[in-house]
Amino acid sequence: xxxxxxxxxxxxxxxxxxxxxxxxxxxxxxxxxxxxxxxxxxxxxxxxxxxxxxxxxxxxxxxxxxxxxxxxxxxxxxxxxxxxxxxxxxxxxxxxxxxxxxxxxxxxxxxxxxxxxxxxxxxxxxxxxxxxxxxxxxxxxxxxxxxxxxxxxxxxxxxxxxxxxxxxxxxxxxxxxxxxxxxxxxxxxxxxxxxxxxxxxxxxxxxxxxxxxxxxxxxxxxxxxxxxxxxxxxxxxxxxxxxxxxxxxxxxxxxxxxxxxxxxxxxxxxxxxxxxxxxxxxxxxxxxxxxxxxxxxxxxxxxxxxxxxxxxxxxxxxxxxxx
Amino acid sequence: xxxxxxxxxxxxxxxxxxxxxxxxxxxxxxxxxxxxxxxxxxxxxxxxxxxxxxxxxxxxxxxxxxxxxxxxxxxxxxxxxxxxxxxxxxxxxxxxxxxxxxxxxxxxxxxxxxxxxxxxxxxxxxxxxxxxxxxxxxxxxxxxxxxxxxxxxxxxxxxxxxxxxxxxxxxxxxxxxxxxxxxxxxxxxxxxxxxxxxxxxxxxxxxxxxxxxxxxxxxxxxxxxxxxxxxxxxxxxxxxxxxxxxxxxxxxxxxxxxxxxxxxxxxxxxxxxxxxxxxxxxxxxxxxxxxxxxxxxxxxxxxxxxxxxxxxxxxxxxxxxxxxxxxxxxxxxxxxxxxxxxxxxx
Numbered sequence: 078x079x080x081x082x083x084x085x086x087x088x089x090x091x092x093x094x095x096x097x098x099x100x101x102x103x104x105x106x107x108x109x110x111x112x113x114x115x116x117x118x119x120x121x122x123x124x125x126x127x128x129x130x131x132x133x134x135x136x137x138x139x140x141x142x143x144x145x146x147x148x149x150x151x152x153x154x155x156x157x158x159x160x161x162x163x164x165x166x167x168x169x170x171x172x173x174x175x176x177x178x179x180x181x182x183x184x185x186x187x188x189x190x191x192x193x194x195x196x197x198x199x200x201x202x203x204x205x206x207x208x209x210x211x212x213x214x215x216x217x218x219x220x221x222x223x224x225x226x227x228x229x230x231x232x233x234x235x236x237x238x239x240x241x242x243x244x245x246x247x248x249x250x251x252x253x254x255x256x257x258x259x260x261x262x263x264x265x266x267x268x269x270x271x272x273x274x275x276x277x278x279x280x281x282x283x284x285x286x287x288x289x290x291x292x293x294x295x296x297x298x299x300x301x302x303x304x305x306x307x308x309x310x311x312x313x314x315x316x317x318x319x320x321x322x323x324x325x326x327x328x329x330x331x332x333x334x335x336x337x338x339x340x341x342x343x344x345x346x347x348x349x350x351x352x353x354x355x356x357x358x359x360x361x362x363x364x365x366x367x368x369x370x371x372x373x374x375x376x377x378x379x380x381x382x383x384x385x386x387x388x389x390x391x392x393x394x395x396x397x398x399x400x
Numbered sequence: 401x402x403x404x405x406x407x408x409x410x411x412x413x414x415x416x417x418x419x420x421x422x423x424x425x426x427x428x429x430x431x432x433x434x435x436x437x438x439x440x441x442x443x444x445x446x447x448x449x450x451x452x453x454x455x456x457x458x459x460x461x462x463x464x465x466x467x468x469x470x471x472x473x474x475x476x477x478x479x480x481x482x483x484x485x486x487x488x489x490x491x492x493x494x495x496x497x498x499x500x501x502x503x504x505x506x507x508x509x510x511x512x513x514x515x516x517x518x519x520x521x522x523x524x525x526x527x528x529x530x531x532x533x534x535x536x537x538x539x540x541x542x543x544x545x546x547x548x549x550x551x552x553x554x555x556x557x558x559x560x561x562x563x564x565x566x567x568x569x570x571x572x573x574x575x576x577x578x579x580x581x582x583x584x585x586x587x588x589x590x591x592x593x594x595x596x597x598x599x600x601x602x603x604x605x606x607x608x609x610x611x612x613x614x615x616x617x618x619x620x621x622x623x624x625x626x627x628x629x630x631x632x633x634x635x636x637x638x639x640x641x642x643x644x645x646x647x648x649x650x651x652x653x654x655x656x657x658x659x660x661x662x663x664x665x666x667x668x669x670x671x672x673x674x675x676x677x678x679x680x681x682x683x684x685x686x687x688x689x690x691x692x693x694x695x696x697x698x699x700x701x702x703x704x705x706x707x708x709x710x711x712x713x714x715x716x717x718x719x720x721x722x723x724x725x726x727x728x729x730x731x732x733x734x735x736x737x738x739x740x741x742x743x744x745x746x
Contacts, residue, residue, distance in 0.1 A: 091565075092568060092569055095565075095569040096569060096572060096573060099569060099573070100573075100581060103581050103582060103585055104581070104585060107585050107586070115585075216723060216726055216727065217719070217723060219722075219726060220670070220718075220719050220720075220722040220723035220726055221715070221719045221722075222674055222677045222678065222681075222694075222697070222715060222718050222719070223678075224677075224678065224681050224697070225677075225711070225714075225715035225718065225719075226715075228697070228700075228701065228704055228711055228715070229712070229715070231704065232704055232705065232708050235705070236704070236705040334574040334575075337574050337577070338574060338576075338577055339574050339575075339576055339577070341576060341577075341580075341682075342576075342678055342681070342682075345682070356577070356580070357682060360580060360584050360682070360684065361683075363584065368581065368584065371577075372577055372581055375574050375577050376572060376573060376577075379572050379573070379574055380572050383572060
């Protein structure tokens with residue numbers, strides 16, 4: 078186990094390093110693009126351009142520039158945005174992170190509970206109308222663009238039906254910190270949670286259903302039946318347990334990607350100033366230092382989630398460790 | 401994987417009933433029997449046909465130019481001539497609101513956007529771009545993923561090590577963030593490397609970017625499949641018979657993994673269309689005055705509470721198209737791969 082752990086850590090560091098190089102290259106070495114003009118923002122004067130070139134060492138060779146950038150990001154932590162003059166990048170990211178975490182955590186709770194319920198329902202009633210209905214609902218959820226769904230939700234709750242008893246409690250778009258008012262936090266995030274979770278409910282319910290259906294053919298389920306266990310016990314204790322392995326690994330990856338900024342579209346539509354929105358805003362005015370920081374922050378979460386999933390896997394299934 | 405036996409099956413010519421149908425014919429028959437998938441294929445064909453007719457609709461039915469603003473234009477509603485941009489009657493009466501849906505195909509069927517452009521005509525033109533970008537990028541993904549998967553899986557060793565690491569790195573990048581990063585850098589100025597030149601605003605930019613970011617999702621399962629094919633008897637037999645590398649790759653490996661690429665195609669097309677919509681919604685996909693379903697949703701965002709049809713219509717179009725593609729894709733998978741080796745989440 079220890080050797081596996083060590084190997085996994087080395088590969089994680091390697092992937093993180095590659096991602097930082099890749100994103101650095103995208104922003105600083107794309108042919109035909111002058112990074113100084115990008116960092117300085119639109120319509121920057123010559124003095125600013127010179128300052129940027131000196132500040133980021135843009136006159137030096139590529140590896141030195143990479144080192145300068147990483148030093149500013151991780152060691153001195155004083156990477157500054159030129160578009161929003163003087164705004165430090167790192168505090169912006171640490172302020173946005175709790176918003177994204179709140180959004181993704183709540184949505185994850187909803188989608189895990191609902192998708193397990195739907196997947197179980199569909200598998201138990203396989204081939205019956207309930208199965209078809211559940212799978213169709215899931216498929217519709219997968220097929221809708223999340224930002225569009227968010228706009229429809231806004232249209233209903235903020236405008237068309239806002240003055241009815243059903244939706245009058247919905248606060249205006251925006252985020253209320255948990256520390257300020259837990260109930261306000263809940264109210265402001267309720268519909269964003271639902272919107273974000275709909276896509277994942279569909280995917281996870283389908284994954285769980287097919288894993289459960291496959292498990293029905295396995296020897297251990299036949300053994301459990303032969304022992305005379307009730308159908309309910311066979312399903313919940315034997316089939317569901319192993320079927321959740323695929324579910325858990327998928328969850329780790331999606332959770333990591335969402336915390337890392339994958340919830341961007343939901344945040345934009347609901348006016349939540351999370352990491353995704355920060356990325357989006359910095360994209361709008363091409364604030365390269367912020368974009369670079371958020372991309373690397375995001376990649377870190379994805380890689381960390383990947384590693385955690387692999388470790389969980391290895392812990393659940395000894396065959397993986399030897400592979 | 402039954403190709404090897406298919407040719408040798410019809411030994412006794414006297415009994416035509418035992419002639420083995422080719423796996424493709426079997427798959428086609430299975431797909432044609434899948435009624436839900438066929439209905440969805442019909443829906444898809446209708447949508448594609450409607451979008452292809454966009455210029456006809458704009459020129460001969462709606463008589464409008466959907467890529468220019470028409471702020472001073474007028475139109476007929478119930479026989480009365482009204483301005484397309486209505487003067488606001490609330491507040492200070494300063495703003496203008498575009499006309500809402502008239503449900504008359506000749507005069508602003510779905511209303512106008514904030515430039516006074518016919519939303520219905522733009523919806524059809526936008527559909528052409530959305531479908532084109534989706535299909536082209538899905539083709540790019542499947543082509544490169546199959547090539548990379550085959551090379552990595554077949555040659556193994558050092559080549560595999562390099563290619564697999566590269567795939568891992570791209571895979572670890574959140575898809576949307578990678579696409580967004582590439583788009584931001586490239587969309588403003590375009591891209592030029594040697595003889596290759598992509599102008600900014602070109603549709604090839606979103607096509608290339610979306611096609612590129614999804615390669616690992618298809619290449620990894622294909623590589624896995626090639627790895628196991630490499631160990632099969634018929635490949636060893638071909639090697640034993642002295643078949644050249646090209647022959648092995650072409651007739652033993654490619655022919656067996658091509659089904660996987662085909663199964664992935666409609667599902668990637670669905671995902672690519674959603675990605676295109678997202679990029680265009682973030683204004684880093686299709687560029688004005690060109691339209692796609694994503695840009696029309698963006699146009700409709702400012703009008704959401706006054707003229708919701710502008711944002712609702714393209715969203716419904718995307719949802720229906722993607723749903724049809726997903727169902728059809730599941731049908732293709734069941735037809736080509738009845739034991740469902742491939743899961744859409746691999």
